[in-house]
Amino acid sequence: MAVALVLVLVVVGSVLFHLLSPWWWTPIASNWDYIDHTIIITFWITGVVFAAVVLFMAYCVFRFRHREGNRAAYEPENKRLESWLTIVTAVGVTALLVPGLFVWSRFVNVPSDATEVEVVGQQWQWSFRLPGKDGKLGTSDTSNVSAENPLGVIASDPNGQDDVVVEAADLHLPVGKPVKMLLRSIDVLHDFYVPEFRAKMDMIPGSVTYFWFTPTRTGTFQVLCAELCGQGHPLMNGVVMVDTQEDYVAWLGEQQTFAQLSAPQQTGSADPAPAGTVAPGSRISAKLETVEAR
Amino acid sequence: MVDITPADAVPPAEVGEMELYHPHSWWTKYVFSQDAKVIAIQYSATATAIGMVALVLSWLMRLQLGFPGTFDFITPEAYYQFITMHGMIMVIYLLTALFLGGFGNYLIPLMVGARDMVFPYVNMLSYWIYLLAVLVLVSSFFAPGGPTGAGWTLYPPQAIMTGTPGGQDWGIILMLVSLILFIIGFTMGGLNYVVTVLQARTRGMTLMRLPLTVWGIFTATVMALLAFPALFVACVMMLFDRALGTSFFMPAIVEMGEQLQHSGGSPILFQHLFWFFGHPEVYIVALPAFGIVSDLISTHARKNIFGYRMMVWAIVGIGALSFVVWAHHMYVSGMHPYFGFFFATTTLIIAVPTAIKVYNWVLTLWRGDIHLTIPMLFALAFIVTFVNGGLTGLFLGNVVVDVPLSDTMFVVAHFHMVMGVAPILVIFGAIYHWYPKVTGRMLNETLGQFHFWVTFLGAYLIFFPMHYLGLVGLPRRYAELTDMTIMTDSAHHLNSFISIMAFMVGFAQLVFLFNLIWSIRHGREAGGNPWRATTLEWQTSETPPVHGNFGKELPIVYRWAYDYSVPGAKEDFIPQNVPGSFGTSKESA
Numbered sequence: 104m105a106v107a108l109v110l111v112l113v114v115v116g117s118v119l120f121h122l123l124s125p126w127w128w129t130p131i132a133s134n135w136d137y138i139d140h141t142i143i144i145t146f147w148i149t150g151v152v153f154a155a156v157v158l159f160m161a162y163c164v165f166r167f168r169h170r171e172g173n174r175a176a177y178e179p180e181n182k183r184l185e186s187w188l189t190i191v192t193a194v195g196v197t198a199l200l201v202p203g204l205f206v207w208s209r210f211v212n213v214p215s216d217a218t219e220v221e222v223v224g225q226q227w228q229w230s231f232r233l234p235g236k237d238g239k240l241g242t243s244d245t246s247n248v249s250a251e252n253p254l255g256v257i258a259s260d261p262n263g264q265d266d267v268v269v270e271a272a273d274l275h276l277p278v279g280k281p282v283k284m285l286l287r288s289i290d291v292l293h294d295f296y297v298p299e300f301r302a303k304m305d306m307i308p309g310s311v312t313y314f315w316f317t318p319t320r321t322g323t324f325q326v327l328c329a330e331l332c333g334q335g336h337p338l339m340n341g342v343v344m345v346d347t348q349e350d351y352v353a354w355l356g357e358q359q360t361f362a363q364l365s366a367p368q369q370t371g372s373a374d375p376a377p378a379g380t381v382a383p384g385s386r387i388s389a390k391l392e393t394v395e396a397r
Numbered sequence: 398m399v400d401i402t403p404a405d406a407v408p409p410a411e412v413g414e415m416e417l418y419h420p421h422s423w424w425t426k427y428v429f430s431q432d433a434k435v436i437a438i439q440y441s442a443t444a445t446a447i448g449m450v451a452l453v454l455s456w457l458m459r460l461q462l463g464f465p466g467t468f469d470f471i472t473p474e475a476y477y478q479f480i481t482m483h484g485m486i487m488v489i490y491l492l493t494a495l496f497l498g499g500f501g502n503y504l505i506p507l508m509v510g511a512r513d514m515v516f517p518y519v520n521m522l523s524y525w526i527y528l529l530a531v532l533v534l535v536s537s538f539f540a541p542g543g544p545t546g547a548g549w550t551l552y553p554p555q556a557i558m559t560g561t562p563g564g565q566d567w568g569i570i571l572m573l574v575s576l577i578l579f580i581i582g583f584t585m586g587g588l589n590y591v592v593t594v595l596q597a598r599t600r601g602m603t604l605m606r607l608p609l610t611v612w613g614i615f616t617a618t619v620m621a622l623l624a625f626p627a628l629f630v631a632c633v634m635m636l637f638d639r640a641l642g643t644s645f646f647m648p649a650i651v652e653m654g655e656q657l658q659h660s661g662g663s664p665i666l667f668q669h670l671f672w673f674f675g676h677p678e679v680y681i682v683a684l685p686a687f688g689i690v691s692d693l694i695s696t697h698a699r700k701n702i703f704g705y706r707m708m709v710w711a712i713v714g715i716g717a718l719s720f721v722v723w724a725h726h727m728y729v730s731g732m733h734p735y736f737g738f739f740f741a742t743t744t745l746i747i748a749v750p751t752a753i754k755v756y757n758w759v760l761t762l763w764r765g766d767i768h769l770t771i772p773m774l775f776a777l778a779f780i781v782t783f784v785n786g787g788l789t790g791l792f793l794g795n796v797v798v799d800v801p802l803s804d805t806m807f808v809v810a811h812f813h814m815v816m817g818v819a820p821i822l823v824i825f826g827a828i829y830h831w832y833p834k835v836t837g838r839m840l841n842e843t844l845g846q847f848h849f850w851v852t853f854l855g856a857y858l859i860f861f862p863m864h865y866l867g868l869v870g871l872p873r874r875y876a877e878l879t880d881m882t883i884m885t886d887s888a889h890h891l892n893s894f895i896s897i898m899a900f901m902v903g904f905a906q907l908v909f910l911f912n913l914i915w916s917i918r919h920g921r922e923a924g925g926n927p928w929r930a931t932t933l934e935w936q937t938s939e940t941p942p943v944h945g946n947f948g949k950e951l952p953i954v955y956r957w958a959y960d961y962s963v964p965g966a967k968e969d970f971i972p973q974n975v976p977g978s979f980g981t982s983k984e985s986a
Contacts (some may be wrong), residue, residue: 106777108767109854111783117861125887126865128801141798149788156759156784163762167698169767174969175700176764184760185704185753191751196791200745203795204738210797211734226560226653239498245649246656255651286731289651291555292664294729294804298870298883301801305731307664308554309648312731324484325882329729329804329872331548333560334473337875386653387560 104168110161114154117252128147132324132345134317137206139301144202184351210302213315217281219275223254224286224293224306227335229326229393230254231274235265235360243306245289255289256361264362267355273342274326277351281317294328294330297343303329318345334387338394401964409832415945418517429525431517432501432944436524438835440498443524444491445910446651451486452903453477463896465674465877474562474878477573480874482538482897484549485572488678490531492820496685497583498527499619500827501536501590501614507652507934508611510599510952510974512945514589524591533575542566550675553646559653568964569639580625580632591616599933601954605709606973608932608958609702613688614708623720624677631670638662663974666733668730672723679816680719684712685756686823690776692958693826694758696930697773698765699969701959704757707978711750712756718747728799737796744794748787755784766962766969771845775826778853779819785857786788786815789864804874807867810860818856825852827911832913833927837940838920842911855902859895866891931972932958 131139167175219240221232232254234240241256241263248255248389253270256263276282285297288306296303299322304314346354420426432434438755458479459473471479488874503518506513514520537544547555547569548561555561556569563569594607594615607615634645646667647659695702702708724732726741758780767773789811793799802808825848832840867873870883878884878892926935938948952974960971 106774110777113857117669117785120862120865124862124865125885126862126869126891129867129870129883135801138797138801141795142792142801145792145798149791153784153788156755157781160759160762160780163759163765164767164769167762167765169699169898173766175698175766177701177962177964178703178764178960179701179705181705181760185707185756188756189749189753192749195762196745196748199791199795200742203797207734207737207741207797210800211737225651245651246660248651248656250654260442274474290653291558291560291650292552296804296872298801303800304729307731308650309662309664309733327872328633331477331552331555331874333558333564334477334546334876335560336564337473337877338479338751338880340880363614390653 104165107161107165107168110157110164114157114161118150118154121146122304129299131301132297132320132322133301135210135301136317137209139335141202141206145199148199152195164202172396195307210314213283213313214281217283217315219283219285220276221254221287222295222306223275223292224288224295224328224332224339225253226333226390227328227339227353228271229274229295229339229341230271230362231269232256233267233269233355233358234262237262237265240285241266241361243287248289251365258365264360266361267358268361268364269358273344274352275344275346275351276318277348278321278345281315283315286312286314291332292330293332293339296329297324299324305330317358321345321347333373335391335394338391408962413591415512415958418513419944424816429521431513431521433506433514433517433520434942434944435834435947436520437499437502440494440502440527443531444495444499444885445512445529447535448491448495449488449577449910450535451483451491452906454483454486456900456903458483459899461876462878463893463899464716465879474543474546477548477874477878478544478562478568481546481548481551481572482544485816486534488549488682489576490534491680492682492816493583493872494527495824496682496820497590497614497618498524498586500610500685500689501618503831504610505590505593506597506933507937507942508608508932509594509597510602510933510947510954511593511597512947512951514591515592515597519585519948520589523582523586526578526585529645530575530578530582533571533578535569535814537563537568540571545569545572547781549646550668550671551635552671553635553638553661553664554648554650557647558650566789570636573639573909575637576632577629577636580629582627583621587618587622590614591622599951599954601971603954605706606954606957609688609691609705609708609712610685611688612640612712612930613684613686613691615714615787617684619945620677620684620719621681621714624674624681626674627670628674631667631674634665641778647776658786665727665730665732667729669724669732672726673720675726676723677716677804679718679812681888682816684716684819686779686820687712689827690706690779691758691761692932693772693823693830694761695774695959696830696928697770697776697963698762699961700761701957701961702757703760703763705957705959706755707753708757711753715747715754718743718750722747722794725794725796725799728796729803737927739808741794743794745791748791751787755780755787770829771840771842772826772830772928774849774853775822775829778849779822779826782817782822782853782857782860786811786813787817790815801870802867804872805867806871806873807864809873810867813863814860818860822853822856824908825849825940828913830928831934832916833940834934834937836917836920838918839921839923839927840916840920841912845909848909848912851905852902852909855898857907859898862891863895928969929970931956931960931970936972936974 223230239262240261262393286306293306328339418431545568637643644659644662647662649660650675722744925940
């Protein structure tokens, strides 16, 4: 009796919690509301199944609980019922999978008018690179990374000279324009994650990964790292500001290009400690302090 | 010509096989025993002991998450060490060891009607290597730099770099060595379980008369024998990368402003190897639970398991399918995005046999004679949590839905519900069920009720709301969730609530441990078959069973394991070794 009641309460409580909970996703700021819709479909189907199974169980526990003289039925199999349940399940699963794959194909196929933006992760900060006037990002290589060239841009590639380099500062994007985020890491795995954009992707040293989205509203959004990347992982925050076109152009005008940054008089960079002369432990704490200070 | 005379140490041919392994001293009876039942208890006790460490680690994590900034000794470094060791211990050293080494050793020979495992010496060796693996793991707590803090997935390159606790100290090395040892030890045990099930079944015990417990453990063991080698090579390669400077998983990397000597390795290759093991591992833990819970439900509802053949094929089907779904853990890893189509499809297909199992459990309850014993309560709680956790798997398995939820608290909630809470509830149910066979006494019922209600409701209250923190977008593996624009006061209160529930559930486990120890002496006498069950382990001539399990003659099996409430029979159960025509055996004709 009590057990059946608790089982019913688990279902009722879970449904009420779902409906009344203040914990829900953040207001979306990208075109990926398709994903939100798929989640809603999934909630409906799984919610109905959960309630049905547990309520059925509660009924069984109530109705068929042991009483003196009771005897269970003897029914080893019921082919019809079993195949019927299998078919219903298969239909339910298909109803989840088909919209999911449909949206995934949109997610992985980047529109041809998307602008490329490079994100570079390193313990524990974000840097960015935007193509210059030529619209092309220059090639890069981790083995080129140095204090003067923090993103490892290959200087001999002419496409790279006019690239805009944003080191350890905020990224700005124009609203309403699709962007392809090219993701790169120069040390460990990271994951570029903005909850309001719904998209995220790991960054792998030695590879370039990507995802695309279109920002749909202006605002300031926090970038989080979503792949455990060492002890500074929770501090690895960044900012993406989605601007109107005018604000974006104004911001872009203030940024420096790779050519400007690598001119000899401007070698002063964020990390003054010469590498290799201090113990790794103190380099980590120095790094953590810089990150925390921001 | 050389005279061939048998050496004294070689026993003459007429000595019975069982005699060869029979203990002749205290040491060989209780310590270096070759009796699978003693080995089972050694495995279980060791797993429980290391599991207590994992429990304490989870409290420390919850202290930090629920009350951030209050406990100075929980630095980010320490926090990452706690989560890593908690995860690794729970998945490998507790769940795998307990289900296969513990329940497998105790139940397989008894349930199939064998005198012991087929290779008793190798079986003993398996335990001692497992113990060594545990000791190496524990030693990393005391090594300079402490244990590794790379997360239980141990992803390179960070796992072996500075910036990750233990990455350039002893932590990661000890972790990898311990895993390698564990796999060696497991392989020795695993070969035993498989060969025993295939070769040592008693007369009449056809495969389709095996209790589902044996099917679950058997299939899980076959899977483990195929999956663990992937982890083994991954560990060896990473050990080489770390200790010898090779570059299996290490591309060109800048570490804290300095170029490292590595180049050309692939970090994502490790992830494929890890999850090729890691996903089957989920089912290595789940399938024994599926099998055991089927037998608990059937016995305590006094009704045959519904759709036995379908249940067997579902176990085998899930086992096979689980080898082609691994990359659903890697949807946002940066692998080729087209993999997503394939792995989402296989992953959702696996939901069908899994759902069939759930239906058959609840249909076994239908028109049963349900005794709400403690094992039955745990079985019911298992169904609730498993259905809940399984259904959230449909979110994460569906590739595009996974994108926003991946690496958030939703994932933490999902896998704890489905492969933490659910299998552990089965373990508890199984312990209440078989304890009388192991010790001859019942566990205390009142303490059991307390343990059950606090554990079930507490765990549900921990992990059900946690999904919604993930929906908000809160990432997992954050030592502090404070500096975040999406973090709200209410989410913070929910975290504190979850922490308080975690301490209560943990406390209930201490009560359970007390019950385990107290009842050895003070529990009610159980008799040989207190649950009136049909399977062979309840039909032994002595309880607890002695070395060799059965008396002079091995039992002969005449029927399947589920002849409960057979129409026309006097009792509501007919043991497998009882001849006669009541309820003709229902194995495939």
